[in-house]
Amino acid sequence: MNNPTLENKVFLALLLLVSIAFCWVLFPFYGAVFWAVILAILFAPLQRRLARRFRGKPNLAALLTLLATLLIAVLPMAIITTLLVQEGAALYQRIESGELDIGAYLVQFRDMLPQSIQSQLQRVGLGDLQDVREQLSGYALQGSQFLATKAFSFGQGTFEFLIVFAVMLYLLFFLIRDGRQLVAKMREAIPLEDEQKRRLFSKFTRVVRATVKGNVVVAITQGALGGLIFWFLGIPSVLLWGVVMAFLSLLPAVGAGLIWTPVAIYYFVSGDFWHGLILTLYGICVIGLVDNVLRPILVGKDTKMPDYVVLISTLGGLALFGLNGFVIGPLIAALFMSSWGLFIDREPEEALE
Structure with missing residues (x-):
């Protein structure tokens, strides 16, 4: 005797099992x-x-x-x-x-x-x-x-x-x-309504582009600008410090200032006033403004996440996925917030029915 409910449950269990196995093979x-x-x-x-x-x-x-x-x-x-x-x-x-x-x-x-x-x-x-x-x-x-x-x-x-x-x-x-x-x-x-699927995939594409461009491109720009001023001032290991500043730029609570600020202080304390002044003004007016100018253009208002979410998701992604976590962590956080945003927008419509 056929039982459609049982058949659906078995089919969904099989679908879940083979999906997990496929992800395991690709891991x-x-x-x-x-x-x-x-x-x-x-x-x-x-x-x-x-x-x-x-x-x-x-x-x-x-x-x-x-x-x-x-x-x-x-x-x-x-x-x-x-x-x-x-x-x-x-x-x-x-x-x-x-x-x-x-x-x-x-x-x-x-x-x-x-x-x-x-x-x-x-x-x-x-x-x-x-x-x-x-x-x-x-x-x-x-x-x-x-x-x-x-x-x-x-x-x-x-x-x-x-x-x-x-x-x-x-x-x-x-x-x-x-x-x-x-x-x-x-x-x-995907078992959702056409409008919900359209919005979900559109949101996913925008979030991926915004996350990668908004985080990675801004970090690369800040690292390159930081390495440039270090080269101009004659600081050794320019490439290394530039890469470190690029990675730190991914963390909004830290930023590239964690590298160039101590160097500027060292210049001031050692009596090299002009080098310290140049580095300070460059760090504030050039490196610091990159985030405020480029990120809104590359990310946009609809996909921008709070700084604390970016910081936590970046550190968590780094701990779980290694170097790839710099992108995976913020991407998962952005998709999490976007999915819940779609769900919240969907709730009032269901309440009116």
């Missing part, structure tokens, strides 16, 4: 799949323009879009990563050989402070900086050692990296070419 390549989806969404407008120009040639339009993606997004990041690893290896050698002593700069900075401030440091137990000096030197050595290790381990993991990179490119090509058909099939499979 070793989740980074490749994730970035393929993100890049396909970001470069979808370019693909549509090329598809209109080369009508009847979808493979050619997809291939040209893929080449543009490599030149604009992938190749610059690969070059910067390679240079960063090399600079980290050189920095590790300088610290290990004793040529660069981070703790000595801290002691020198303390000695430059006025006597009244040094007395206050003595009262709160910060007069003896030996422990702090050892900790800072240890952190600097660990950080540079991590980058140096990456330089040696990259050769060992080259084959694995090439496989993941090839999977991403292969998947990205088909997502670019067949993305609209895949989205249409996904919309048919």
Whole structure:
């Protein structure tokens, strides 16, 4: 005897089971799949323009879009990563050989402070900086050692990296070419009303573009501007500090000021007034204003999240997903807020029925 309710439950359980199994199979390549989806969404407008120009040639339009993606997004990041690893290896050698002593700069900075401030440091137990000096030197050595290790381990993991990179490119090509058909099939499979599905997918696309452009592009811009002023002032390891400022720019409560502010203070205390003034004005008027000028343009009002949500989601994503978490964390938070926004907008309509 047929039982439609039981059949539906069994079918849904089977559907859930095979979906979990499929995600489990893809998990070793989740980074490749994730970035393929993100890049396909970001470069979808370019693909549509090329598809209109080369009508009847979808493979050619997809291939040209893929080449543009490599030149604009992938190749610059690969070059910067390679240079960063090399600079980290050189920095590790300088610290290990004793040529660069981070703790000595801290002691020198303390000695430059006025006597009244040094007395206050003595009262709160910060007069003896030996422990702090050892900790800072240890952190600097660990950080540079991590980058140096990456330089040696990259050769060992080259084959694995090439496989993941090839999977991403292969998947990205088909997502670019067949993305609209895949989205249409996904919309048919979701058991929601057509208007809700349209709003949900539209919101998802806008959130992805806004999150990546609003966070990553602003961070890259601030890091590049910070590295530029460090190069102008003759500060060593410009690329390393620029990348650190770019990552810190992803955290609204911290920002790139955590790097350039202590350097400006050091200039002022050491008597180099003009360098300190230049760095301070540049940090406030140029680096600081990038977030206020670019982010509203790239993100927009409808997808902007509170700073505390960005901070928590970024740190949580970093802890769970590693480096990819800088994008995954804010993206999940943005989609969470957007989905609940759609649900709240839907409630009044149901109450009136």
